[in-house]
Amino acid sequence: MKRDLKIAFFGSSIVSAYWNGAATYYRGIVKALHKMGHEVTFYEPDIYERQKHRDIEDPEWCKVVVYPEDKVSLQALLREASEADVIIKASGVGAFDDFLEDAVVQLKKDDNLIIFWDVDAPATLDRIESDPSDPFNALVPRYDFVLTYGGGQPVIDAYERNGAKRCIPIYNALDTDTHFPVEPQKEFDGTLAFLGNRLPDREKRVEEFFIKPAQNLSEEKFLLGGSGWGDKSMPKNIKYLGHVYTKDHNAFNCTPKAVLNISRDSMAKYGFSPATRVFEAAGAGACLITDYWKGIETFFEPGKEILVANSGEEVEMILAGLTSEKAKQIGDAAYKKVLSAHTYEHRAELLESVISEKLKAETKPVE
Template identity: 90%
Template sequence: MKKNLKIAFFGSSIVSAYWNGAATYYRGIVKSLHKMGHEVTFYEPDIYERQKHRDIDDPEWCSVKVYPEDQVTLRALLREASEADVIIKASGVGAFDDFLEDAVVQLKKDDNLVIFWDVDAPATLDRIESNPSDPFNALVPKYDFVLTYGGGQPVIDAYERNGAKKCIPIYNALDTDTHFPVEPQKNFEGSLAFLGNRLPDRETRVEEFFIRPAGNLPEEKFILGGSGWGDKSMPKNIEDVGHVYTKDHNAFNCTPKAVLNISRDSMAKYGFSPATRVFEAAGAGACLITDYWKGIETFFEPGKEILVAKDGKEVESILNELTSEKAEEIGKAAYKKVLAAHTYDHRAELLESVISEKLEPQPNSVEQNQ
């Protein structure tokens, strides 16, 4: 019989997507685990003004514990978390990450699991492989599992090369409760929209795939969403709408003719790392154009369910040829695929099977032969 698990999860934030791209990922996974009967407590630090920019109130599908930035409180919460069946430390918590990575390993017992969940595996792997004295190198083999937000076989190989007992990608997906087709919204009208915060390892690709095409297509309107772009020099046909709250993502995806996905440098390098917004856009029935990365066909069929551009010139060519009818056709095909194979229920089922297999006592060879 399946056991309902108590899961302690230390992550960046589940209630605020403010400068926190993992929020919708956490929400989707945790909500689906709750539907399966598991009890999740999510521990998050009160940093970066995220609590002032919440997207949601404390949800009914998990217990949220926000802690101040001090180790005394955190140690008390770790003692509480030690009673859980599964204890997860996510990468990029933003406060006391090194401390937490070691502290969670110390909570390992015979009847529990300790898991490192890497939501930015390329960055972590680059860090530890370039610095053999990084303390995390010694901790990797002590976790029961390393789960990753993406990366496919290249990331699995890299983590296992660095001592991981087992590395399993749990890819982004669609949360059908929050992302779905809606009516268009006038302020998001345009030929192409891109949503993403300004980050150093993505800015050059944004210039190539979004800003340069906009400059070469002055008659078309481009929509830019996300934080940090205010002082960036851009063509006049780009409208910067600033931070787009989660509640407005559906309209942002549904309204323009097409939406653009641009990978960060590290994600593009490893491949097999579709951003959350790829599935959000598909779940809204949007026509999605993405920069090329290895493994796209694992998730969507290029040319039918998604359009792929290897550089800015190809983005321009796609926009020049893309009719409203074709965009709608591609959006419908992507919507059908994401519902069939890429929801968070699919991802949580995989996670549950991995955890249950490890926690459930295995019959001995005598019993197996009876």
């Protein structure tokens, strides 16, 4: 008989995607777990003005607890969370991360599971492997699981090399309730669109794969969405939109001829790390062009369901030969693939099976 679980989740934010690329991922996973009968409480700090830039109100599919940036409040919430069957600390909460990583481990009991969920595994692994004195090194072996939203075998090997009992990728996916094909909107009309916040280990790749092609294809219209690009020098044929709210992502993906995915340096290095945007775009039926990263074919068939570019020049070549009919064929194929294999229901089923198996083993009476 399936056991419905109480899950406590400490993460960056589930109600706001403002400077928070993990929001869509959290929503998809938690919503799918709720549909399966599990009860999730999501704890998030009130920082970075995220509460002023909410995409959603408190959802019916989980309890959201927003706490002030102080340890006294957090300690009270940890006591509350200690009653859960599963207690999750995500990476990149943004406030008291070191404290939380240790405090959650202290909540381990015989009948619960303690999980570290790394939404930026390449960055975490680079950090701890370059600094043996990093306090997280000693905590890794104390978690029952390390879950990651990407990385494949290279990340699994790296985490287990650093003491993880078990590392399991729970990849990004499509939230079919949120991302789907819609009618085009004139404000998003263009040849190529890119959506992503300005980050140090992404910027050079954006210059190569997006800004340089825009400079060389001056007659075409390019769209740039995301926070932090306002003072970036760019050609006049790039329309900068600023932060694009989740409710507008479908039109942003559906309207232009093609949508570009650009990996961060760390994600490209480890591979097997499809960004949330990849599945959002596929779920809207977009024709997706991506920079190359190892493991693409695990998720989509290159040339048929996704187009792959190894340089800015290849982006230009793809756009030069891309007709509207061809773009639609690729978008339709990607849409079919993501529905059949890459929804958050698929990911939550994997997560549920892993957790249930472990809890059953831990609570089995000794004969």
